[in-house]
Amino acid sequence: MEKRIRGGRMPSSQAPQQPPATPRKERRPSMFEKEAYAQILRERLRESVHDVQYVEPPFDDSVADIGKEWKSALAKLKFANSYRMEPLKKFQAHSVETKVQQILKESLKDVKYDDKVFSHLSLELADRILLAVKEFGYHRYKFIIKVLFIQKTGQAINIASRWIWDIAWDSWVAAKHEAETYVALALVFALYCE
Amino acid sequence: MEEYHRPCDEVGFNADEAHNIVKECIDGVLGGEDYNQNNINQWTASIVEQSLTHLVKLGKAYKYIVTCAVVQRSAYGFHTASSCFWDTTSDGTCTVRWESRTMNCIVNVFAVAIVL
Numbered sequence: 001m002e003k004r005i006r007g008g009r010m011p012s013s014q015a016p017q018q019p020p021a022t023p024r025k026e027r028r029p030s031m032f033e034k035e036a037y038a039q040i041l042r043e044r045l046r047e048s049v050h051d052v053q054y055v056e057p058p059f060d061d062s063v064a065d066i067g068k069e070w071k072s073a074l075a076k077l078k079f080a081n082s083y084r085m086e087p088l089k090k091f092q093a094h095s096v097e098t099k100v101q102q103i104l105k106e107s108l109k110d111v112k113y114d115d116k117v118f119s120h121l122s123l124e125l126a127d128r129i130l131l132a133v134k135e136f137g138y139h140r141y142k143f144i145i146k147v148l149f150i151q152k153t154g155q156a157i158n159i160a161s162r163w164i165w166d167i168a169w170d171s172w173v174a175a176k177h178e179a180e181t182y183v184a185l186a187l188v189f190a191l192y193c194e
Numbered sequence: 195m196e197e198y199h200r201p202c203d204e205v206g207f208n209a210d211e212a213h214n215i216v217k218e219c220i221d222g223v224l225g226g227e228d229y230n231q232n233n234i235n236q237w238t239a240s241i242v243e244q245s246l247t248h249l250v251k252l253g254k255a256y257k258y259i260v261t262c263a264v265v266q267r268s269a270y271g272f273h274t275a276s277s278c279f280w281d282t283t284s285d286g287t288c289t290v291r292w293e294s295r296t297m298n299c300i301v302n303v304f305a306v307a308i309v310l
Contacts, residue, residue: 118273126277134279142280144259144304151271156231160238162246163259165306170257182271189259191306193281 087169088139091190097173099132100186104177113151113181122147125186133188146187152180165191207286207305211252216260216290216301219244229266229296238262241301249303259304267297280306 107125111117126147133143150157163172169192177184223241227233242262249258265272278287284307292299 113271115271118271122273122275123277126275130277130279142278142285142306144276144278144280144306146261146276146302147274148263149271149273150265153268153270155266155268155270156229156234157263157265158234158238159261159263160242161259161261162239162242163257164246164250165257165259187261189304191257193306194308 087141087192089137090169091138091141091171091192092136093171093173096133096136096188096190097175099136100129100173100175100188101177103129103132104175104184104186108177108179108184111179113149113179118149118182122149125184129186129188133190138190140193142191142193144189144191146189148185148187150183150185152182159185161187163189166194206284207256207288207307209286209288212249212288212303212305213290215248215252216245216288216303217292219248220290220292220299220301224264224292224294224297224299227294234264238264241299245301245303249305255308256305257308259306261302261304262299263301264297264299267293267295272298274300276302278304284309 103125107121107128111121126145129145129147130143133145148159161172163170171190173188173190175186175188177186219241223237223244227237241264242260245260245262246258249256249260263274276287278285286305288303290301290303292301
């Protein structure tokens with residue numbers, strides 16, 4: 001009988017009392033905890049989109065396997081120690097800068113901004129600059145060339161680079177070429193391979 | 195004479211980890227912000243520096259170069275190309291393009307192996 005009364009009472013007194021809808025201000029959890037991270041990400045990324053453009057080495061399985069075999073074969077090979085602590089010829093930034101500036105000027109003289117032309121011109125220029133830098137003959141150096149073309153339409157652009165390398169032997173060069181409708185920027189990084 | 199045998203880590207540059215790190219850094223700095231001329235220098239510097247510190251924390255024997263370009267979003271043309279001369283089995287690169295309502299950000303990471 002008591003049960004029935006209790007059962008009868010419950011629906012009548014059912015006034016849904018929801019907790020106050022104020023968001024509780026808690027200490028923001030660390031960014032690197034899995035669940036908290038997803039929540040923070042959702043909050044921040046209301047309007048943004050990201051995309052991974054290009055990744056190398058290619059994630060194709062066959063290619064990765066080739067690398068693995070080669071690499072393990074290399075580990076078994078023991079190279080004789082060359083006892084060389086420093087490069088034969090240190091990277092001279094100023095001579096490379098004049099050369100790169102000259103290449104930019106020659107290739108971009110009287111070239112107007114054009115979408116299709118520039119997309120393969122940028123690759124071509126990057127390859128050409130790479131060849132020219134290799135011709136200098138710096139042994140055991142690895143090079144990274146970056147070429148950027150920005151159309152001048154009144155927008156602002158900010159470009160920054162940072163690196164971790166051996167400051168004794170590694171260096172970089174930047175060359176800029178400005179035209180009426182666009183700006184071309186070439187960056188060359190040279191890293192000594194120990 | 196015993197030779198130092200390098201511990202066998204995974205082959206080549208792990209681009210997956212690198213792009214996660216970079217994505218987190220960009221989201222942390224630029225997430226939810228609008229383009230602001232006063233802060234832009236500070237933002238690009240902090241994106242690049244933070245990505246670099248996190249990459250170094252991975253503890254791998256690599257030299258890193260991180261480049262970041264942040265552009266105000268409008269109608270403009272932008273081309274970028276890179277050409278590299280390195281050991282393709284051990285070195286790699288990763289590019290992350292990030293967009294929001296008012297700006298575009300492109301971050302490029304180059305990792306060059308140090309042969310110990």
